[in-house]
Amino acid sequence: MTHHALLLSAPGLKINWAGMPTYNTIIAVTAGAGLLLVVALGYQLLKPGRTITPDGWALAFGAIGFVLVVAGLHMVLTWPLAGGGFPQSNIAFGEPAVLFGVLLLAAALYLWKRGADINSANRVVHTARVTAPVSLLVFGVGLACLGIAAAGWKYTLFAAPPQEPVAGKFARWPWLETSFVSAAYLLVGVGAVLFPFMLRRPRGRAAQVIGVAWGLSGLAFFLFGALAYFTHIGLIMNTK
Numbered sequence: 001m002t003h004h005a006l007l008l009s010a011p012g013l014k015i016n017w018a019g020m021p022t023y024n025t026i027i028a029v030t031a032g033a034g035l036l037l038v039v040a041l042g043y044q045l046l047k048p049g050r051t052i053t054p055d056g057w058a059l060a061f062g063a064i065g066f067v068l069v070v071a072g073l074h075m076v077l078t079w080p081l082a083g084g085g086f087p088q089s090n091i092a093f094g095e096p097a098v099l100f101g102v103l104l105l106a107a108a109l110y111l112w113k114r115g116a117d118i119n120s121a122n123r124v125v126h127t128a129r130v131t132a133p134v135s136l137l138v139f140g141v142g143l144a145c146l147g148i149a150a151a152g153w154k155y156t157l158f159a160a161p162p163q164e165p166v167a168g169k170f171a172r173w174p175w176l177e178t179s180f181v182s183a184a185y186l187l188v189g190v191g192a193v194l195f196p197f198m199l200r201r202p203r204g205r206a207a208q209v210i211g212v213a214w215g216l217s218g219l220a221f222f223l224f225g226a227l228a229y230f231t232h233i234g235l236i237m238n239t240k
Helices: 003-008 024-046 054-078 087-119 123-131 135-155 174-198 205-239
Strands: none
Touching (some): 024 054, 024 087, 087 123, 174 205
């Protein structure tokens, strides 16, 4: 069990939440929604004859990207969780949020300005060529997520304290929640690392693997974040 897990397991623990803002609830929900929407758009792009409404996708990606960039940047630049025993969470949640948010904002801008291109006859080839340069950043994000997953398993980073409702019931098995969150990061990383190679054959097996990996991880983050709105409020009530 990590140092912060041992700290939070102390009976009668009180935390100064006013000095330790956390955003992994909204980051998890929006990141999960973003991954699911990326998979959905990719599926529609690969579906022959499917007409896509680019304005709607631009609005969705723009809204999600804005939330991720704002919340993530605050974590990256100010490290709000450093004073509460969770400095690693500023890296694990804040930095991937910024990177993913910027990518979604870039996609939103493209869909808003050049959205008609994705309904052209050669849209798959065109989209692959457009996204080829940014695929290097996607690959880098994938490596980062693999690193976060490895660190999560090695240091039990994502273990819930016993004061947290629901997840705290499993505090005696810290590897359980850690494995769930780390597995989600692992799936994101696998999909992102495969992304540049998928662009060479957009309809190949790599696209299917990416779709499954990002679909499962997106659903995991989405539901995890939604549940955290209850569990984190409960943790605050139990430790304030």
